[in-house]
Amino acid sequence: MKLDQEEVLGELYNLLLNKGTREWERGQLNTTKEAVESGGKLKEQLAILEAQLRPLASRNNLTPDVADFYLKIKDEPEGHIAFDFEKHLLSDLKNQERAIFAGGCFWCMVEPFEKRPGIISVLSGYTGGELASPTYDQVSGGYTNHVEAVEIIFDTRLVSYAQLLALYWQLIDPTDAFGQFQDRGSQYRSIIFVQNESQKQVAEQAKAQVIASGKYTRPIVTEIRLASPFWPAENYHQQFYQKQPKRYRRIKRARQQLVRFQSLKDKVPLRKPKPKK
Structure with missing residues (x-):
């Protein structure tokens, strides 16, 4: 061109x-x-x-x-390729909702949700911090207390918030307070940002089910917070899996390997120290 x-x-x-x-x-x-x-x-x-x-x-x-x-x-x-930010809007208040999830690098959080029936739009961005309109350098440097996250607009007639949460728990390590898998730092914490009291109740129920499942031997540290301003990330980061498929596949493969490793590790009971004689 x-x-x-x-x-x-x-x-x-x-x-x-x-x-x-x-x-x-x-x-x-x-x-x-x-x-x-x-x-x-x-x-x-x-x-x-x-x-x-x-x-x-x-x-x-x-x-x-x-x-x-x-x-x-x-x-x-x-x-x-330019992301059409104007299409990321609630156009039907009766049948559409927003969901915001933070679970490590937003590059790996878009595809699993975007390919789910009932998803209208998935936007990568920054939320949970103090600074307005943060840049990638500011967030990745840990200067603003934001986390990388995805904001999802979904059709409630085709997919429920509970179903999105079920997928979310499959994508993260909820026992890691210092990042997610190969992504280290406070900007990669796992946090569920709820829009209202209804979402909060569903999220708390889902978290309680994860805890009760006994799947994890370590404490669940994923937070549930009231949503704060969501700042769209730069165009370069939007729909990264489509724009740079080879690089994305390498990152996705590494993440999946770490997910499997973590799953196996969590099935092994922690050894209790022997009492001293």
Whole structure:
């Protein structure tokens, strides 16, 4: 797809104003913008920018919006996929509800829910913290007390909140207070964010059933909290499993292996220390 100069300059300008753009990235982007505005050939300047960004891109270490732009100038298909945030709305208040679940990296939380009948939309984002409109760097650095989470809009005629909870418990390790599987840190805690008293009762019943099942030998630490503002994550993170299927499959496979390992470990009773003579 051929990039239009006016479109590129517009994106560069927006990235320069974007609070999530790191200073080093901002410097490279500004150099490109000034060179193009001064008459430099767009194709040549983008090639220079691509070379500058490539080392960080190869390590998946660009900020999300810059990563999207990098994929676009590389003409990678995923760089041209934009999540339609306007479709993530309750359009039928009588028959639709929201559910918010945090259970580790939101990349692995979208597909299981999105492929379930009755799901209208699944949005990755940040919630539970103090800062408004946090960036990925702020959340991943543990500076805001947010967790990565998914907000689900579902049709109550086709799937119930209790059924979503049943799926949720299958995706997490509810005994881990310091993250989820390979995702370590407070931003990966497992938390159920309820919208109202009805959801709270259903969630507490589901948690009680998990505890009573005896499946886990360690305490269940998954929290149940009243929902707080949910801030959408950057476009790069939305529907990640569709945009970068190979990378997603590797992450999903590692997570599934850890889920199986944890399941086996929890079936082994903890050894009680022998009493001292």
